[in-house]
Amino acid sequence: MTEASAEELESPEFIGKLKQQDPEAFSRLVRAYQDKIYNLALRLTRNAEEAEEVLQETLLSVFNKIHTFQERSRLSTWIYAITSNGALSRLRKKSSQSVTFEEDSLLKTESSWFRNSNVVFEVTDQNDPVILKELQERLETAIEGLPDGYREIFIMKEVNKMPVKDIADIVGINPGAVKTRLHRARLLLRAKLSDYWVEE
Numbered sequence: 001m002t003e004a005s006a007e008e009l010e011s012p013e014f015i016g017k018l019k020q021q022d023p024e025a026f027s028r029l030v031r032a033y034q035d036k037i038y039n040l041a042l043r044l045t046r047n048a049e050e051a052e053e054v055l056q057e058t059l060l061s062v063f064n065k066i067h068t069f070q071e072r073s074r075l076s077t078w079i080y081a082i083t084s085n086g087a088l089s090r091l092r093k094k095s096s097q098s099v100t101f102e103e104d105s106l107l108k109t110e111s112s113w114f115r116n117s118n119v120v121f122e123v124t125d126q127n128d129p130v131i132l133k134e135l136q137e138r139l140e141t142a143i144e145g146l147p148d149g150y151r152e153i154f155i156m157k158e159v160n161k162m163p164v165k166d167i168a169d170i171v172g173i174n175p176g177a178v179k180t181r182l183h184r185a186r187l188l189l190r191a192k193l194s195d196y197w198v199e200e
Contacts, residue, residue, distance in 0.1 A: 010075055018066045030059060033076075036160075037083050043155050044087035046144070054086045061086075073163070080160045084170050088152060135193070142192040146185055153178055154185040 008014050009032055017025035034055060041054035061082050069078055146154060153171065156162045157178075164182075168175045 015071060015075060026063060033079055040080060040083050040160055041087045044084065044152055045090055050090055054083060057086050058083045077162055077166060080162055081166050081170060084156055138193055142189050146188060150181050150185040153181050157182055
């Protein structure tokens with residue numbers, strides 16, 4: 001059984017197979033998304049056991065509710081919205097515990113995260129693996145240190161590329177408030193990592 005490409009996963013043909021409850025299509029979907037769903041849930045809940053439960057609940061929801069997917073957004077966005085809703089629902093019910101992330105789940109650094117007006121901050125030496133590894137670890141710590149309500153929004157928008165409107169619906173605030181919190185989260189991260197970045 002071949003792996004589905006990102007384009008195939010978003011194609012009307014593939015989505016049609018999912019809506020027809022095609023078992024092979026669902027197997028491909030699970031293989032393509034289970035790690036991404038788990039990592040998003042882990043970042044939001046900061047609890048490995050909770051993240052595993054969110055993963056199982058999300059996959060079950062996708063299977064049971066795929067017929068309600070109206071294809072006005074990307075399939076991945078819809079799946080991440082289900083994941084985020086499940087994770088944040090758990091956070092509202094109980095306090096989360098911190099999680100030590102594995103090295104292979106460290107975030108990739110993106111200079112666009114630190115854009116402010118026309119100023120872009122770049123790593124001083126992109127070719128130094130030691131500097132990049134240290135920056136990734138510092139970024140991970142900095143994101144974990146963001147205040148509640150800012151960390152979740154940053155992860156959903158910048159890590160999982162979810163639209164602002166979807167995030168607003170999930171967290172229950174208006175899109176303008178999402179943009180404000182996102183901007184403040186970027187400024188907080190930039191301040192914490194200022195010694196690693198130089199103005200262009």
